[in-house]
Amino acid sequence: MSIIAQDTPGETVLLMGNEAIARGALEAGIKVCAAYPGNPSSEITGSLAGVADEFGLHVEWSVNEKVALEVAAAASFAGLRGLCTMKQNGLNVASDFLLNLNLTGCEGGLVLIVADDPGALSSSNEEDSRAFAKLGDLPLLEPATFQEAKAMTKWAFDLSEDLGLPVLVRTVTRVSHARGNVLLDELPRPTKKPRFDTSRPRIALPVLTNHKLLREKLERAGQVFETSPFNFYRGPEKPELLIITCGSGWMYSLEAVANLDLNERVGILKLGTTWPLPEQMVLNHLSKADHVLFVEEVSPFLENNVKELFAQNCVDLGLKRFSGKATGTLPDIGELNPDIVISTLQDILEVFYEPVSAEYALRAKEISDQLVPERPLGFCAGCPHRATYWAIKNALALDGRDGFVAGDIGCYSLGIGPSGFSQMKTLHAMGSGTGLAGGFGQLNAFGLDQPVIAVSGDSTFYHAVMPALTNASYNKSNLLLLLLDNSATAMTGFQPHPGTGKTASGQDAPILDLEVICKALGAQVEVGDPFDMKATTETILRLLQDVEGVKVLILRRECALVRGRTQKKLFNMEVDQDLCLGERCGCNRLCTRVFKCPGLIWDEIAGRARIDEAICTGCGVCAEICPSLAIRKEVV
Amino acid sequence: MMNGGLRALEERVFDRDLCVSCGACVSLCPYLRSWQGRIVKLDECDLAEGRCFNYCPRGKVDLNELHQRLFGGPYKEIEMGMVRSVLMARACDSVWAGRVQNGGVVSALTDLAIKEGVIDAAVLTDREVNLLPRGHIVSGREDIMACTGSIYTSGPTLEALNRGPWTGDERIGIVGLPCMVLALAKMRTSSLEKRTPIDRVDLVIGLFCTWALDYKSFMGFLQKRFGDRTIGKVDITPPPERIMKITAGDELHDIPLDEIRSFIRPGCHVCPDMTSEFSDISVGTVEGEEGWNTVLVRTERGEELVKRAEAKGVIESQPLPGDKLSHLKEASLLKKRRAIDALKDRGELEDGYLTLSRELIQQIQSESKEAP
Structure with a gap:
């Protein structure tokens, strides 16, 4: 049984932050959850999908975040509680709907969880999604602990119903992906029948009336927040330094203050409701300290909002010193950690702290540098994308016109690096590769003679590539799109999508055929096997050089990890040690130096390549690249 | 070096x-x-x-x-490299007439060398449907016939030598342009581990060459000029006329050389070798004598083959007239x-x-x- 479904109120269990959020939603009695996967948010909906049948929920992987929010909003409009989850980029996609939804308001509790990725550990951008709360006049909560992640999510539904507004909950990687103790509450089983109240249409018009209403709701949220238990202060009555923090910044601040033994000098105001600000509470604490440090992830959101508040009240408050990201005191890019906060406090309060001696730290680093192998981001062993990029690389080299790949979001984004032979030269949002390639295709008329190849995964295709492809067809662009169909949303954890024939909760679903869709969208469609790199290279060259218009080449091979779970190896691989040329002229380690599948290893002592049996998935692809036919495959 | x-x-x-x-x-x-x-x-x-x-x-x-x-x-024979004898020759067998560029000596000698077992196979140059030149391994007369004539574009003939397939003990002949003959000389003398059949290359027939055209740009030109019409024989008349005569479809067209000069490969402009100086035998045209080849014999095995060809009536020869020789040296x-x-x-x-x-x-x- 899933731990989030454990019906043992009063028990404390160890939950991942995202599981705690999911549990909070269950305790709130949601009926609908819709999401598009994206790190670090995916486990919320993933774990709810696992208990959907048990709790009678509708849990879906929607094709994109905007649709997901619409699906969850429909539940709310009909009086049920709806949850929607996404990563920060997802909110950009959903924002168009969100910034109308704020005006129409909602009925049943509607909570939107956005998981930000400070440091862009698994993202194409670093973004602070909290800006949308301010932009859309929407209440915003930020959990700092696992217990809060659950409790805040649960409370967010009450708040949403109280205000008639969707509530944003912003989490970050270190809250979502770490684990901690969570106290379980009751699991309700709501049986409310949904009904859309046609007497209360959800229409933003007249806009000004609704905008005024929205402002009033937000003001009321501010009043509610004044007494929220998620906001509290710990520290001396009149601290020398006041830290205002939220989310993971609170834990870092606690650790820093404790390590530096500054409990008598530093106070921490921890806010869980960060928009609108609990103004009176904040002003009260501002009045007791002359120096304020803001510790928060990504943008100086709290910092600037508090400074705005201060500016309105400065006559009463007098001079204050503010430090944070905006003042350059803390780094304004990348992820925070306790060490950064410690070092900042050392500087501000002129205290000395050395957790380990500098000499020891240096030696430890030297040793670990020697022991830890360099591991650049790369495709898994047997990944079809490596074979695809090999074909792309060769096709573009042979074509000789300095062509390039317009990239998209997915595992294949690694085409920017050595694993994809650095073929990818643009990378932006979901679907942008095809949109850009369609645009480049229009520049042929002005003399652009570089061929452009767009790539898209199957899941990304349904998410945002379809409009771009439609546009290219309609506007008669010249475009080659490679659809890398690995039958999974691999990068985020193998969630099913419209091409897989399964729903989030494991039920059968109609397969939306990529070929049929692409043809319907006006493209000439071919299907190939990426493992046949020679044929794929030739097909790409032919489509680039001889075929005008919008072309889609579907390269179909299951993700190696999915294949590994369900099927046995295709081949047993072996490197003939007598035939392997190693570093000699004629090879120079093509397989381990350039192709670099992790299943191939370089035996430095023997001066030959070998197969790493533990890692090789037996796809057989490397046999095609070996110039001396030393890599042999034997059908299993 | x-x-x-x-x-x-x-x-x-x-x-x-x-x-x-x-x-x-x-x-x-x-x-x-x-x-x-x-x-x-x-x-x-x-x-x-x-x-x-x-x-x-x-x-x-x-x-x-x-x-x-x-x-x-x-290196001191600065005009045409080491030469043992010079003659003017043509193939006797009428099977070569009309297919070959001039006197048919290259085809006839290759054919004889294979027939007599001097070599087992030869690397020649043929053309794909799109006229793209490529190396072609031949072992009989039919195959040689497929490799006659020129369209003055260079192609990777030596790739076929490197690629094979070879059984491992055949003796090999090669017909190539001066750049290829030079590459063969470098292959022979290289100190690097070879792993190519260069040591089994027993006969190198070099062609005379002033330059070659870049395949892609010349093809673009032909495509523009003649569309989809089939390109047949291509010839360049000797100086002072210097006109490319090209059969496209059923018609013969004249293209002044000035129109195609820009397609000459830049690498040809820095080439000092017109007569394939590192060959066994070099073969070219004879200025003002259609149907004959100039033959420069450079090595002992080249001499042996030419003598055998004369003795067997495969080629007939006569001395190259003095004025032709001095013109050749000048050029x-x-x-x-x-x-x-x-x-x-x-x-x-x-x-x-x-x-x-x-x-x-x-x-x-x-x-x-x-x-x-």
Whole structure:
């Protein structure tokens, strides 16, 4: 049984932050959850999908975040509680709907969880999604602990119903992906029948009336927040330094203050409701300290909002010193950690702290540098994308016109690096590769003679590539799109999508055929096997050089990890040690130096390549690249 | 003298636009491929020394050293290289007439060499449907016939030598342009581990060549001019006329050379070799004598084959008239002079691909005359 479904109120269990959020939603009695996967948010909906049948929920992987929010909003409009989850980029996609939804308001509790990725550990951008709360006049909560992640999510539904507004909950990687103790509450089983109240249409018009209403709701949220238990202060009555923090910044601040033994000098105001600000509470604490440090992830959101508040009240408050990201005191890019906060406090309060001696730290680093192998981001062993990029690389080299790949979001984004032979030269949002390639295709008329190849995964295709492809067809662009169909949303954890024939909760679903869709969208469609790199290279060259218009080449091979779970190896691989040329002229380690599948290893002592049996998935692809036919495959 | 690997090949040959697409560097490794008349680098190779640069006729060429090693003496025959005898010849068997470029001597000698077991197979050049030249391994008359004629574009003939397939003990003959013959000389004398059948190449017939056209740009020109009409025989008339006569569809067309000069490969402008000086036998046209070939016999085995061909009535020959010979020498020397001038213009006379002593350069400059 899933731990989030454990019906043992009063028990404390160890939950991942995202599981705690999911549990909070269950305790709130949601009926609908819709999401598009994206790190670090995916486990919320993933774990709810696992208990959907048990709790009678509708849990879906929607094709994109905007649709997901619409699906969850429909539940709310009909009086049920709806949850929607996404990563920060997802909110950009959903924002168009969100910034109308704020005006129409909602009925049943509607909570939107956005998981930000400070440091862009698994993202194409670093973004602070909290800006949308301010932009859309929407209440915003930020959990700092696992217990809060659950409790805040649960409370967010009450708040949403109280205000008639969707509530944003912003989490970050270190809250979502770490684990901690969570106290379980009751699991309700709501049986409310949904009904859309046609007497209360959800229409933003007249806009000004609704905008005024929205402002009033937000003001009321501010009043509610004044007494929220998620906001509290710990520290001396009149601290020398006041830290205002939220989310993971609170834990870092606690650790820093404790390590530096500054409990008598530093106070921490921890806010869980960060928009609108609990103004009176904040002003009260501002009045007791002359120096304020803001510790928060990504943008100086709290910092600037508090400074705005201060500016309105400065006559009463007098001079204050503010430090944070905006003042350059803390780094304004990348992820925070306790060490950064410690070092900042050392500087501000002129205290000395050395957790380990500098000499020891240096030696430890030297040793670990020697022991830890360099591991650049790369495709898994047997990944079809490596074979695809090999074909792309060769096709573009042979074509000789300095062509390039317009990239998209997915595992294949690694085409920017050595694993994809650095073929990818643009990378932006979901679907942008095809949109850009369609645009480049229009520049042929002005003399652009570089061929452009767009790539898209199957899941990304349904998410945002379809409009771009439609546009290219309609506007008669010249475009080659490679659809890398690995039958999974691999990068985020193998969630099913419209091409897989399964729903989030494991039920059968109609397969939306990529070929049929692409043809319907006006493209000439071919299907190939990426493992046949020679044929794929030739097909790409032919489509680039001889075929005008919008072309889609579907390269179909299951993700190696999915294949590994369900099927046995295709081949047993072996490197003939007598035939392997190693570093000699004629090879120079093509397989381990350039192709670099992790299943191939370089035996430095023997001066030959070998197969790493533990890692090789037996796809057989490397046999095609070996110039001396030393890599042999034997059908299993 | 010939250090360098793929990086040197890229910097000193590809980037300087000196590649002549002879194919000597192709099919030795997975890093280079020939594609539509160009040699393409697919990946980086960081070896300090590699056969690709080592064999390249635009890599590093020290004529004197090569000559010393292959002919056992210094390079001093500055007009046409080492020559044992010169004659004018043509094939006797009418089977070659009409197919071949001139006298059919190359085809007849190749045919004889295979028939007599001098060689078991030969690497010639044929053309794909799209006229793309490629190396072709032949072992009989039918195959030789498929490789006759020229369209004046260079192609990676030597790739076929590197690629095979070979059984491992056949003796091999090759017909090639001066750049290919030079590459073969470099292959023979290379100190690197070979792993090619170069040591079984027993006969090298070199062709005369003033330049070759770049396949892709020339094809673009033909396509523009003749559309989808089939291109047949291509000939260039001797000076002073110098017109390309080309059969497209059923018609014969004249194209003045000035219209196609821009398609000449830059690597040809720096080539000092008109007569394939490192061959066993070199064969070209005879100025003003249609249906005959000039034949330069350079080595003992070349001489043996030519004598056998005469004795068997495969070719007939007569001495090359004195005025034709001196014209040939003039033209050959002039190509050297132009190569030196071109290298000078490129600023590559000192640190270019070609190593020539100051004395030889001066000698070439003083003895060459501009053509009328």
